[in-house]
Amino acid sequence: MLALLEEHLRDMFATSPAESVHALDPEALTHPSITFWSARDGETGRLLGVGALKQHDATMGEVKSMRTSGAARSRGVASALLAAILGECRTRGIRELNLETGTQEYFAPARALYAKHGFRRRGPFADYTDDPNSAYFQLTL
Incomplete structure (x- = not known):
C-alpha cells in the first residue's frame, strides 16, 4: 500500500x-479525521x-488520496x-462532499470520473x- 501512495505523491509532484x-x-492519512479504504483483487x-475521506465537520467531507494502480485502471x-x-458519507450524515484535483491534462480522467458521479465545479473550500492548478468539485448528498 505504501508503494502505491508513494507513487501517487511522486506523480503529483511531477505533474x-x-x-x-x-x-x-x-502519515497524514492516519489522522483521526481520515477514513481510508483500499480495494483488492478478490x-x-x-x-x-x-x-x-477527510471529515471537516459534521456535514462536510472531502475526497482525498484517490489512486488506482496502473494495472487496474x-x-x-x-x-x-x-x-x-x-x-x-450518507451513513454519517455528511451532506456536502468536496474535492480538489489538478487542472492539467494528466487529471482529465479524474475530472471525468467525478463529473460522471454528479460532482459539479465549485470554488475553493476549507483552507x-x-x-490555476487546482479544480474544485462538490457533490450535495
Whole structure:
C-alpha cells in the first residue's frame, strides 16, 4: 500500500508545482479525521486502489488520496472506492462532499470520473485558495 501512495505523491509532484500539491502523505492519512479504504483483487489479494475521506465537520467531507494502480485502471476501481466513500458519507450524515484535483491534462480522467458521479465545479473550500492548478468539485448528498 505504501508503494502505491508513494507513487501517487511522486506523480503529483511531477505533474503540479509543489505549492499546488494537496495529496496527503501516508502519515497524514492516519489522522483521526481520515477514513481510508483500499480495494483488492478478490482472488489474488493484489492492491487495486485506495481512497480516503477527510471529515471537516459534521456535514462536510472531502475526497482525498484517490489512486488506482496502473494495472487496474479502467476496471471500475475508482468508481467502487468512490461508492464506498459516498455510502460512508450518507451513513454519517455528511451532506456536502468536496474535492480538489489538478487542472492539467494528466487529471482529465479524474475530472471525468467525478463529473460522471454528479460532482459539479465549485470554488475553493476549507483552507484551499484560488489556484490555476487546482479544480474544485462538490457533490450535495
